[in-house]
Amino acid sequence: MLKTVLGVVILFAVIAFTAYLSFYYAPVERSMGPIQKIFYLHLPSAFSSFIALGVCFYANLRYVFTRQPKWDWLGVSAAEVGLAFISVVLITGPIWAHPVWGIWWTWDARLTLTFVLWLLYISYLLLRSMLEEPDKRALFSALFGIFAFLDVPLVYFSIRWWRTQHPQPVILGGPGSGLDPRMRVSYLLVWAAFTGLLVLLVRARYRLEAMRAGVEELQREAEVR
Amino acid sequence: MTLLSNTAVLLGKELRTEFRSRELLTTTVVFILTVVVLFSFTFDPTTSESRRFGPGLLWLAFLFAASLMLQPCFLREQNNDTLSALRLSVNDPFAIFLAKLIANTVFLLLTEMLMLPVFAVLYNVHILSVIPQLALVLFLGSLGVAIPGTAFSAISAQARMRELMLPLLLLPLLTPVLIASTEATAALLDPHPELRRDWLGFLAGFDVVFLTALWLFGEYLLEE
Numbered sequence: 421m422l423k424t425v426l427g428v429v430i431l432f433a434v435i436a437f438t439a440y441l442s443f444y445y446a447p448v449e450r451s452m453g454p455i456q457k458i459f460y461l462h463l464p465s466a467f468s469s470f471i472a473l474g475v476c477f478y479a480n481l482r483y484v485f486t487r488q489p490k491w492d493w494l495g496v497s498a499a500e501v502g503l504a505f506i507s508v509v510l511i512t513g514p515i516w517a518h519p520v521w522g523i524w525w526t527w528d529a530r531l532t533l534t535f536v537l538w539l540l541y542i543s544y545l546l547l548r549s550m551l552e553e554p555d556k557r558a559l560f561s562a563l564f565g566i567f568a569f570l571d572v573p574l575v576y577f578s579i580r581w582w583r584t585q586h587p588q589p590v591i592l593g594g595p596g597s598g599l600d601p602r603m604r605v606s607y608l609l610v611w612a613a614f615t616g617l618l619v620l621l622v623r624a625r626y627r628l629e630a631m632r633a634g635v636e637e638l639q640r641e642a643e644v645r
Numbered sequence: 646m647t648l649l650s651n652t653a654v655l656l657g658k659e660l661r662t663e664f665r666s667r668e669l670l671t672t673t674v675v676f677i678l679t680v681v682v683l684f685s686f687t688f689d690p691t692t693s694e695s696r697r698f699g700p701g702l703l704w705l706a707f708l709f710a711a712s713l714m715l716q717p718c719f720l721r722e723q724n725n726d727t728l729s730a731l732r733l734s735v736n737d738p739f740a741i742f743l744a745k746l747i748a749n750t751v752f753l754l755l756t757e758m759l760m761l762p763v764f765a766v767l768y769n770v771h772i773l774s775v776i777p778q779l780a781l782v783l784f785l786g787s788l789g790v791a792i793p794g795t796a797f798s799a800i801s802a803q804a805r806m807r808e809l810m811l812p813l814l815l816l817p818l819l820t821p822v823l824i825a826s827t828e829a830t831a832a833l834l835d836p837h838p839e840l841r842r843d844w845l846g847f848l849a850g851f852d853v854v855f856l857t858a859l860w861l862f863g864e865y866l867l868e869e
Binding site for chain 1 (some may be wrong): 671793796800804806817818825847850854855858862866
């Protein structure tokens, strides 16, 4: 308990510090202006979501082969937290895009992939809620998670090939090489803070899932008696 | 070898079951027809417009139809609890999937072949000269739909709201198939038809990836 509270306090301080850095220490981007600050929220969220989905895939595989409930708990925790981060990406993206590109949304490869990913992992969580029996829920959602993860590169490449045949707005390839050193420092620190946030959230969610499983088991025992 | 003979026997069973009643095929054909007709109201189906939207809406209709058509695949086994019998009768549970997925591909291809001339007439596109190439696209695309579709049909059969779950699980996953098949079909229906080998290769790759995944993980999908 003390460890969790301490972790939260430290992380809160780090995030506040990185927020200060990204707003005041990092210079304002020349062509985009202050709107570019959203970059410090957008990109780390995207990275965190990728890490979370990777963890989810790993947990799914481990569950199928070991059948230990802990891998199922880790799978659902990572998927849920990953989905939250993808949602942040999908919300901050258009807010950033509108003043910079003049449009809220474009069906570019990266955006579309993010959207399809979001749909896939929503389906994963919905499927879980539709399967009653814990063992079956764990196994089937793990198998769906594996299929969904395998689909990610295929979705990306299909959209990319498809889109290259169409005119597309100028997409910024991220920070590029000409990143101001102060921007880079701020960005790296935000990234570290977000990875910390990811770990903390998954850990909390994992504990909740473990508790939930414990309660479910007690309930079943009570029913048997 | 046993895998092949088992699959052949099971495939015979799947096809016999369907062709006795032909329920699935008739309803799917009517469904696709309805979708194709309803789509025509959403834009002005002149020749140039049809060429732009036609292939996409044709494949969307196929995808939606497939997500409904694949429902009974495992549900049928549940009614009389024949799945356990099936599992006991084969060495390799992959044979069950292989048989079902070949049967589903055959059903899909049959409905598509029936719908293609109707589509060509209604949307005024010329398909006669490109039928062999189109058949190849339809085959690879339908296989791509049937492989994950059969796997997810085993999952959704066990879930609540199963009629909604299957499309929900399947359709986002089929994004690559939709894109590749639509692009390949569009290139064939162009005034200067062209066989897009890149998209066909992509479809074949999709099929191989998911067939391998099904081969590796299929047996777990059949656990009680």
